[in-house]
Amino acid sequence: MTNSPPPHLDRLDLPALDEKWQRIWAERQTYRTDMDGKRPFYCLMMFPYPSAQKLHIGNAYAFTGVDVYGRYRRQRGDDVFEPLGFDAFGIHSENYAIKVGEHPAVLTARNVEYFREKQLKRLGLGVDWSHEVDTTDPRYYRWTQWVFLQLFKAGLAEHRQGPVNWCPSCLTVLADEQVVGGRCERCGSVVETRFLKQWFIKTTHYAQEMLDALETLDWSERTKLAQRNWIGRSEGALIDFRLDGCARPSVTVFTTRPDTLYGATFLVIGADNPHLDEFVGAGHRESVAAWRRGLPPTDAEPDFAVGIDLGSTAVHPLTGADLPVWAAPYVLGSYGTGAIMAVPGHDERDWQFARAHRLPIVEVITGGDVEREPWTGEGSMVNSGALDGTPSQDGRRRVVEMLEARHAGRFHVQFRLRDWIISRQRYWGPPLPIIHCPVHGPVGVPEADLPVLLPEVKDFRPLGTGVSPLAQAADWVNVPCPICGEPSRRETDVNDNFLDSGWYFMRYPSTDFDDRALDHDRTWRWLPVDMYIGGHEHAVLHLMYSRFLMRALCDLGWVPVPEPYRRFRAHGLLTFGGRGKMSKSKGNVINPDDYMARFGADTLRLYLMFLGPYLEGGEWNDDGMKGQSRFLERVWRCVQLCDSDESGDGERERRRHRTIAAVERSIEELHYNTGISALHELQRGIDGDVAAGRGRRIDARTLVQLLAPFAPHITEELWERLGEAGSVHLAPWPQHDPDLAAEPRVTIAVQVNGKLRATFDCDAGTPAEELSRLALAQPRVQEFLAGRGVRKIIPVVDRVVNLVV
RNA sequence: GCCGGGGUGGCGGAAUGGUAGACGCAGCGGUCUCAAAAACCGCCGGGGGCAACCCCGUGGGGGUUCGACUCCCCCCUCCGGCACCA
16 A cells, blocks of 8 residues: 555545534435335434533443344334434533523523534434434423323322422422432432322333233343343232221231241330321320431431331230331331231341330241241241141131131232332423312313423522422412313423423424324334333333333323333443543433534544444543544545456455444444444455455445444445445445355364464365364374374364364 | 342453353544544554563452353452341
8 A cells, every 4th residue: 555545535524524424414304214115124312402512422322232233123124213312301400501691491492502503414324314303392282281191091090198209409300210219319418207298100100011021022131131120010908907906997918928927026006107096006106206306317228226106016916926016217117008917036127126115036947056046948837737747838818818818918919010100390301281170189281282381480490399480480380170170280390301202203294294193104003112211220111111101002092002112232331541430420421412523423423333343342542543433533544446347357346245244233232333344344344455456336335334324424425436426325235245255264273182383274164074084184183183093082073173082 | 138140352242161252332553634533444451572472361369171351169349129027
């Protein structure tokens, strides 16, 4: 090769090519999807929330990986639908707006503009922008409200009192999924329990179905596992205990170990159980009330020393024994029935509590020494009346049968998943479309009156009173009941923005229609999503909610199938500066804009896809870009210097077909890094041909086409320069023929006792006996055998011959 | 504590149970240049040897196998998630 490009080659200016082709693609609507296409393929990426920060490199990584896949499918002839939008409502944006003293509507509109125009389009995504959604646009949230009304009408949305997570800093209720380790997912404040009337979506109604359907889904295994754990199915029994000495006549507890019932020595009511007062014995009221006031706020660390005897007693349903009733914070008031039977001999926490408060510990399952430590394993039942000697596994069923006979208990399946609280006492969200009538209670806003527009208010900051700032808009709040016309009040809470994002993918195909949420034909043609790729952090939030919504809307007849995503893959995490996710606080955020301005979008895309297996993520390294930058320079030169129309050459055809196969496999399995390696090798090969004056046009075309999903701009330019008509992104993908990729000659490794001692070449497919003969004939092999007899020969065709002496 | 995923050159990483380290970065040597940069060519796990070559090597220890980065068991370690769920 010469040291500088021949004079007739233009200098490669990647940022200029980005600008040129992005403009032309927009003009020619290259990525506009034929919504009536014969081979629909719905390729989905998680839409971003345009909070104050710009998109960072992690977003670019996520989007590029999906785009490569979508582009590949498009080149293979599918009608690929690759839409994008903005999840612009929510606390993220609102809090930032409060911080900078700007209205969230102004702020998010500006951010959306920047994201779309300066970053997402700049990356060269093959997105059909004509189907963009913005969750803050009334033309979108009108239908979010419609979705809520469908759930309301179906009885899947309920206004009820309940214990809820309250963030004292964000001044709003949070969903369970937004509480991490007892703290607010967003601000880290310790979450408090409050009893408020809230809107619940009955996700638990589909708990079993969603659990069962996981088995049938083609999803990343780790994502399915996270959902399985979150739904948290457990089997056991509900057991009723009669109570004496308090207001309540009885209490029901849940246990997964009914076989240990004979070992129950006391009951514990959750300290945050809303009905705690009803369990308190006469004469204990004041001491219990004082104890309760002195409790520390919800904390992740359980303290078994904390607890109080409530002074009432429970009657054991089988033995008739009197058991003391206690209250303690180690029992959750909101899981199961909010109360437990304590079996200290066979439960870690009950044992600790019993020790701390000198309560009796009884062994009812053999296998350990319950005075020293609790035995939670299986064994034979003892101290259990007629059931003594029964294996504990069988005992579970036997005890349930006995309870059922006495009407004191029954088999029960308990889920850890709880209903989704979707009301938020904040400003920046879609108002829940409900009117509270003194006569009719909560009434849905008639669908014809949608959208319920978010009203202007003087101050959009949260009030902290448990009421949304929307309550300040008196004219807006006071309306007649849609049924009877009585003076009524609008619901002033807005919905959780996970409701906005829970159905956005259903809306994309139907954005052409303003008079319906989901067009029947479009929805039946395009749903479910064929390929969804996104971050694993949404395993139990967005991915659970959207599965619920799809299932509910399917049962109501609005969508064709209950599961929203045919395939889901969780991509890996991009890290920088050691371990951990990129975040502003760690100071390890990379801004993609600078790199695109310097090296062009193709170089960035290529490097991101090369730095590690896409499903596993990898470490960003500033110097890594150089390798791909050099590669694109070499591609630019060698492709334009190929001028031979030769086609029959066996070895170079093999190389070409081998590369097609390698790139196809790498994209289909989302191991983009190995596909790019194969392209490097092909390019080096072509470079050698060009130096010898025989670079083939067919190789140049193939290289350009295979590289196109990763580097869409330079390949489009080269395609044009090669004199090809139309866009490379719409040209038919090169066919690969396995027969033409097969090597006629292979190298056989010869091992003696498993160690490599020689190699020789032979025709592919040489039979085993012939391989053995050839291996023994190798002079080096004879040296190593040194006259020792060969005990065994293991020939493997086209691979290896192992000689055992 | 429980669950999941990892541990391979200086670094990122390759490898249907069959020649470990493809591809890229960094480094070293060379070509070109007054010089430097860029580009191009070559070398690039460790140890030994003048050399042909030899020995060791995929977190540690066992095992299965003609043959193990790959399969099985135990341990160490890193990352991520969940975490009082009765």
